[in-house]
Amino acid sequence: MPPIDRRNFIRHIIAGSGALASGLLTACNNDGAANASTSNTFTHGVASGDPLTDRVILWTRAVPASGSSLNVNWEVASDEAFSNIVSKGETSTDAARDYTIKVDATGLQAGSTYFYRFKTGDAVSPSGKTRTLPTGDISEVKLAVFSCANYPAGYFHVYAEAAKRNDLFAALHLGDYIYEYGAGADQYASADATKLGRVSVPANELLKIEDYRQRYAQYRSDKDLQALHARLPFICIWDDHEVANDAWKDGAENHTTATEGDFTLRRAAALKAWYEWLPVREQDASNPLKAYRSFDFGSLLSLHMLDTRLGGRDKQLDYVDYIDPSTGVFNTAGFTAAMSDPTRQLLGAEQTAWLQGQLAASTAIWQVLGQQVLMGKMHLPSPLLTPTPQNPTVSFAQYGVIATAFITYQTLSTQLTAAGTPVTPENLLAAGMTTDQLTIVNDPTSQAIINAPSIPYNLDAWDGYAVARETVYGIARLLDKNLLVLSGDTHNAWANDLQDQDGNQVGVEFATGSVSSPGLEEYLPGTSPAELAAGVRQLIPTLAYADTSKRGYLVLRVTPAEAQADWHLVSTVKETVYTTVLDKSLTTLPGAGNRKIVRT
Ligand SMILES: [Fe+2]
Structure with missing residues (x-):
């Protein structure tokens, strides 16, 4: 989601709208997660990711006291005390990879918990806890889902809360792990950065590899993020702000x-830093854009991590491009034609074919898509979105008053007629x-507002790629799969029934x-979050839940x-003291005829 001022909000919503001494072993807590720490050698803790049944990526960063490179030993143990080493090896790092270290530790047992650490000379890294994917019949898996962590915007309490839990298998990060903006109170979500002690570094907007590396280093200095990484394997995919x-x-x-130069060069720099700093297994060394990949949790679920951003996405449509600047008339036919273009892609043809193959091959009960942008149809009345003469802009509150007047009129008219009055x-x-209310229903402007069509509120989401969405829906229906889609990007919590253009329930x-x-x-x-959520739910019947004001996971x-999805929200990210709440739980059941949110 982009930074939004009032104008940008309209634009977005319609057009596409963040020292311990060297060698000191950090003690694990009872559950094996290392306390967050930095050392002169191991500067940013440890991490693991992309677990498979026999291997997992292990990560750390080790900076030599002198010289340009460093040899580092790694070890994986079945016990927290490292008395039973099951895998170990040696690797090296240097400035060419920003002194990061990634090891694909192999030869592990499926469905097992492991502890890992790194050593060089007398220095020992913190230890981390990880696990391998299970095989066979699995009774339960719990995955924590995150997106959109903006360092200058607030504390990472959300990461801290997840790190306290004992019941999670892995952390899924759906992108915006970092934000690319420069420092300064006028920059996106940075007004409180100085007060919070979280001013972005470098101060400039990220363009070059050094910039992106420095930003990752800052984010990964955060103790809460370090704690979560040390505790759980991550499965990550980027969104837009990683570039x-x-x-x-x-x-x-x-x-x-x-x-700012060639976008391709900027993207290459951004992705090099992404692969350096995150515990992600490279799928194709010759093509860093190819990050989509699957994870099978036995016969229970298959997780398909998708890239809706960089590999295959055509440019976002923009309502502004279809408004005649002199008359303000919206070119409905032109916009509809563009939206209906069958060649328009979000995943791209190659990834779509890959996804179809993965879904077809998997016999798991649940097919889970881990991806960035909202897939559900989120259409809102155009007067809420477009400041054009044909569609006067109104606020949610104003719209609510107008809608209430018309609903009241319809209700009472029906009652009077039934009574012969x-x-x-x-x-x-x-x-x-x-x-x-009587004045409102007789007002031509109000009548125009209430009769205006509903349109996609975010053309950067799947709503802006309706044909591509139908393709995914068609694949899931044809293959008769139980489809669960996980999304991030919007900074708000949502739950949606997914229905194709014919109204078929898909997932x-x-x-x-x-x-x-x-x-x-x-x-x-000026809008009450509760009223906004209630209003949006009323306008979007497929929407089962919305929270538009709290941070969470x-x-x-x-x-x-x-x-089942549980939304855990924190009271604030602007203070060190906060509370958490389980705001909502929703479930869905497998099988044709189900595959929708159970409404309670
Ligand atoms: Fe974001």
């Missing part, structure tokens, strides 16, 4: 070639309608809020009988 806002395959909203102003007032979407990036409360300060609990 630049609203990225697509050949550019980004926040990239200007004339002043004429529908007159006097009788409507006598039946309970207010004078203001469900559980979308996590952000770790710290601001949500809609920042852009609609989502836990997906999957069993053979059901899948």
